[in-house]
Amino acid sequence: MSASVTTFASSSTAMNSSIGRVPWPIVQMRTHRVWNTRTVKEAPPRPDVTVRPVSPDQHDAVLHYFDLVAYADNPNWSRCYCIERLAADYNERTKEQNRALRSELIHSAKANGLVAYRLGRVVGWCHAAPKTEVLNVPGEVTPGVGAIVCFVVAPDQRNQGIATTLLDAAIEHLRKRGMRSVEAYPVIGEIPPSRWVFANYLGPLSMYVKAGFQIVEQLDGQAIVRREL
Numbered sequence: 001m002s003a004s005v006t007t008f009a010s011s012s013t014a015m016n017s018s019i020g021r022v023p024w025p026i027v028q029m030r031t032h033r034v035w036n037t038r039t040v041k042e043a044p045p046r047p048d049v050t051v052r053p054v055s056p057d058q059h060d061a062v063l064h065y066f067d068l069v070a071y072a073d074n075p076n077w078s079r080c081y082c083i084e085r086l087a088a089d090y091n092e093r094t095k096e097q098n099r100a101l102r103s104e105l106i107h108s109a110k111a112n113g114l115v116a117y118r119l120g121r122v123v124g125w126c127h128a129a130p131k132t133e134v135l136n137v138p139g140e141v142t143p144g145v146g147a148i149v150c151f152v153v154a155p156d157q158r159n160q161g162i163a164t165t166l167l168d169a170a171i172e173h174l175r176k177r178g179m180r181s182v183e184a185y186p187v188i189g190e191i192p193p194s195r196w197v198f199a200n201y202l203g204p205l206s207m208y209v210k211a212g213f214q215i216v217e218q219l220d221g222q223a224i225v226r227r228e229l
Contacts, residue, residue: 046161049123051169054113059106062115065122065154066102073155077201082113082127085134085149114173116153116166124153124162128170130179138185139217139224146174146182146229151203163203167211175229183216184208188223 054062071078079095081102087093105111112129115122127150131137134147148170153162174182186208187199205215205223213225 044161045165045168046118048118049162049165050117051114051166052117053173054106054111054115056107056109058115059103061122062106062113062125063099063103065115065125066099069122069154070125070152082125082150082152085127085136088135114166114169116162116169118157118162122154123157124151124166126151126163126166126170128174128182130174130177131183137183138219138222139183144178144180146170146177146179148174148182148184148203150201152201164207164211167203167207171211171227171229179229181226181228182213183224183226184213186223186225187221188218189221 052058066081071080079093079098081095081098083093083098083101084090086105087098087101090098102111112127112133114126114128116124116126126148127134128146128148130143131141131145131147132143134149137147137149148167151163151166153166171182184203186202186205188205191199205225208225208227211227213227215223216226217224
């Protein structure tokens, strides 16, 4: 995976000098507004956020983010470590097994993901990869198609444009990896409370539409959206 930096910050030099530092203040997380495909107005990309493809030098910062920040307000998801789309036996795996696999993937430079930094701290994660390298995604698995399957934004950073910034970076990253098109799989229609978190991590339909994606197929409560690269 390329170690090049995709930067969305005018002060990237100062920010990159602190990338990889682990500490993040643990604050009490307030209940956050969930995405709703009908009403949410996405914030524009942030000029003070830097996005990097995940790499071994970011190991400690990314693991700290997954350990203590990413799921602070949704502890039921704390076992995931963005392994759900990678392990066929995910439902039988423990949190410790998922953490160990995520650690191994980052150390080996085989991880697919983009990491958002703001003020030198990890504030977001996006899992973007060739569709042939992820599991349990709708539609035909075709070489040359990228898949965006997960966003995890720090609870106190949501609704501030972090996901939009990650999406822009993911599109460019997949283009550089030779993908001809990119897909995502947002929830559509009414979102019952039981699916709020599921809808959150896939990203709202409206965010993709604004980024030039088009609905190519509608499934039961979910859409396949695609953009040519």
